[in-house]
Amino acid sequence: MSLFTGQKTWTPIIEEVTGNGDTLNNLQKLTMGAGSSRWEANISDGMWLGADTFATAPFSVDFLGNLLASSVTIKNSTGSVLIDSDSSTQDFVQVLNSKLNTETKKILSDFDFGTTDYAGAVKSGDITWNSTTGAITGGSGVVVYRGGILGAKAGVAQFTLNASTGDATFAGTVAGASGTFGTVTSGTFTGCTFTGNTFQSALAGLRVQLDNTQYVKWYDGTDRIASIGVLPTTDKLTITADGGVYVSATGSGDFVSLQAGTGGLSGLSNGAISFNASSNFNITCDDCYVYYNDDNDSSDCIWVSNTTERMKLDQSGNLTVGAEINALGNIQCGGTFESSDGTDGQSENDFGLITSVRIENSVLQAKYTELSFKDGLYVGKNSETGWIDMDTNW
Numbered sequence: 131m132s133l134f135t136g137q138k139t140w141t142p143i144i145e146e147v148t149g150n151g152d153t154l155n156n157l158q159k160l161t162m163g164a165g166s167s168r169w170e171a172n173i174s175d176g177m178w179l180g181a182d183t184f185a186t187a188p189f190s191v192d193f194l195g196n197l198l199a200s201s202v203t204i205k206n207s208t209g210s211v212l213i214d215s216d217s218s219t220q221d222f223v224q225v226l227n228s229k230l231n232t233e234t235k236k237i238l239s240d241f242d243f244g245t246t247d248y249a250g251a252v253k254s255g256d257i258t259w260n261s262t263t264g265a266i267t268g269g270s271g272v273v274v275y276r277g278g279i280l281g282a283k284a285g286v287a288q289f290t291l292n293a294s295t296g297d298a299t300f301a302g303t304v305a306g307a308s309g310t311f312g313t314v315t316s317g318t319f320t321g322c323t324f325t326g327n328t329f330q331s332a333l334a335g336l337r338v339q340l341d342n343t344q345y346v347k348w349y350d351g352t353d354r355i356a357s358i359g360v361l362p363t364t365d366k367l368t369i370t371a372d373g374g375v376y377v378s379a380t381g382s383g384d385f386v387s388l389q390a391g392t393g394g395l396s397g398l399s400n401g402a403i404s405f406n407a408s409s410n411f412n413i414t415c416d417d418c419y420v421y422y423n424d425d426n427d428s429s430d431c432i433w434v435s436n437t438t439e440r441m442k443l444d445q446s447g448n449l450t451v452g453a454e455i456n457a458l459g460n461i462q463c464g465g466t467f468e469s470s471d472g473t474d475g476q477s478e479n480d481f482g483l484i485t486s487v488r489i490e491n492s493v494l495q496a497k498y499t500e501l502s503f504k505d506g507l508y509v510g511k512n513s514e515t516g517w518i519d520m521d522t523n524w
């Protein structure tokens with residue numbers, strides 16, 4: 131034992147100190163042992179055990195009452211530790227019971243992780259992380275710190291909940307009975323039902339949009355260029371497109387079929403209607419009608435075969451045929467037959483029909499009816515003639 135009084139150091143050998151009221155005046159430092167067995171008390175630092183300096187000691191108490199110890203054990207249930215807080219003395223067990231419920235295993239209130247986002251935490255497993263950035267450095271488990279909540283397996287984050295931004299990231303499947311989402315930027319939805327929402331392939335530009343109306347719409351910027359849907363209060367499907375509607379089946383054996391019920395099949399166009407077929411084009415119906423627009427714009431009905439005009443019906447009702455006219459029934463005409471050059475044609479009465487023949491006084495006689503032709507067509511007949519000598523007048 132060494133005693134330092136401020137003037138000199140002396141080392142007495144003391145076997146026993148007894149009595150009451152014994153004092154050591156002006157004692158500056160009291161030391162026993164050295165290294166890990168050292169105990170020292172001085173007026174500069176305080177008291178410590180287990181090291182040669184106060185700063186490196188595993189146990190120390192300074193003059194402000196700050197205690198450093200690796201563990202504290204209270205040997206019996208009647209012992210108590212008092213804590214002076216806000217000038218009111220509380221039993222340490224009472225403080226613990228107000229914050230930690232050991233029976234229900236719950237943290238009750240007022241605990242914090244500190245001012246640094248990733249320094250303090252509650253964790254399970256052997257998960258480790260960078261206390262500055264929060265990045266996982268190894269292990270598996272769940273950690274709750276000021277920066278959020280994170281779960282990892284073998285050093286790889288499996289889910290994160292960012293307390294600052296609200297971002298949530300999941301490596302696996304997210305399931306829930308219901309939920310509300312804002313902007314969903316990417317992903318695959320399987321087996322889902324969406325109600326009362328707007329879905330579009332892009333936020334702007336050329337895109338397709340499905341909303342809570344009865345239409346699927348195509349937009350180019352703010353311009354709606356096409357749509358398909360059901361007319362309100364009807365079961366009629368309507369297709370609109372600024373650039374035209376095309377239905378094609380170009381594969382081998384593919385075909386397009388249009389079928390309608392008793393309501394019929396109809397089409398309306400403000401422009402031309404074109405049907406192009408590489409083989410036969412057939413229209414079969416009980417009553418077939420062909421109409422053309424009588425708007426005096428030379429929109430004649432023309433039949434073309436092998437790029438050659440075969441027949442034309444103009445707006446005045448004139449029919450021009452490039453070949454023969456064959457009819458299984460009667461051909462009736464309410465007007466006149468005219469030449470192709472538009473003239474009235476030529477009449478010819480030099481042909482007749484012999485109706486009677488006789489020999490009178492050794493002379494052959496005959497009666498005939500004169501026939502009238504125009505442009506090679508029979509147009510009428512005259513009355514029958516008298517007897518005419520065939521050898522002189524025929």
